[in-house]
Structures are given as C-alpha cells and as structure tokens.
Amino acid sequence: MATARNISRFWEWGRKIICVGRNYADHAKELKNAVPTEPILFLKPPSAYVKEGSPILVPLYTSDLHHEVELGVVIGKGGTSIPQADAMEHVAGYALCLDMTARDIQDQCKSKGLPWTMAKAFNTSCPVSEFIPKENIPDPSDVKLWLKVNDQLRQSGCTSQMIFSIPFLISYISDFITLEEGDLILTGTPKGVSAVQEHDELQAGIEDVLTMTFKVNRLEL
C-alpha cells in the first residue's frame, strides 16, 4: 500500500502526456515490430511525472524495466483540429523525457491484445528535464538525443529520423484529443532501448542544450 510519504515523492508536473510509439523505424525494427503507417498513440497520467532529484521507482510487478529517451513537446496554446501549418505556434517549448517501459508487461499485453497501461503509465514512468524554451531548440526536427546507463552509451539518435514530424503529430492528435496548455507530447524513441536495474544511474541529453540524471530505485511500500 502506498503511504503518504511515498506519494509525496511522485512529482506532478504539467497536464496530460500523449505518447507516440514506434516513431523511429530503427527502434520499431529492434523490437521486431512493423514500421507504422499511422501514429500509434498511448497516454500517461500526470502522476507519471518525476523530476531530477527524485528517483525512478521500479514497479514491483516487472523484472524488465527499459529506458526510452525522447524529445517532449510542451504545448503552450491549446487547440482542436490544429492545421499542420499552424502547429508550431502551439508549442511553448520542449523537455527531455524518458518513457520508462515495463517491457515484459508490454509483451504480455501485446500478445493478449490488451492496452499498455500497466507497462507505460505507472508512477515515475515519465522522468522529465526542466522546461526548455522554444528559442533554445530552433530546429526540433534535427537535434541529437542520447542516453547512458552507468556511463555507457545505450541510445544515440536524431529527431530527423522520426517517421511522423512534430507538426504532423500535433495536427493528428488535436483532431480527436483537444490539446491544452501544459500538455506534453512524447515523440518516440530511437534504437538502443535496454533494461535498467535498481541503483543504476541514467544520464540523458539533448546535444548542446541540456543533460539530466536519474537514479533507479525499487519501490518500497
């Protein structure tokens, strides 16, 4: 049972989190998934947020927790049915994000045709950096992302490899989910995802813009 002390460690930041799956062909292929022809979307609740200084907590029900480094897009101006041509006017800035994934649970859900909620939406499943103002990333379609586990490089990719662009995703999502100020869109992960263990240190960065560090802990009840 979660105690008040535990709950106070779960940082709430921003609003809803809309995630795009398999938006990099090399990552879709490394997990033997088809490259999508339309965006694959799933959600994380605001209770998934965790900021630097607080740990990523491994859910008790997984033995295969993976990191996925992603560029997050922070919505500054809400809207419904936003045309692609206007999409970037709705962006306030960015955040470096991790889409922590219980891979064993996701595999079970996939084989049963069930939603990925238990694999993707648990407390602390969305570690985020500080907010990055839009001006600090003038071309979000061409920035390098990387992630190290205990100083070893695991993921290194460039947002130029995305299948669906940021303006396309904003327009596509807003056709059926109204985007609101503070919402975060996770734009998918490049290849190199791998398992993390208790006591690991994850360091991730956006080239020349920022780095962030998170510790991994077991959830204590």
Ligand SMILES: O=C([O-])CC(=O)C(=O)O
């Ligand atoms: O779990 C997955 O492989 C799907 C996903 O989130 C991604 O590709 O970013």
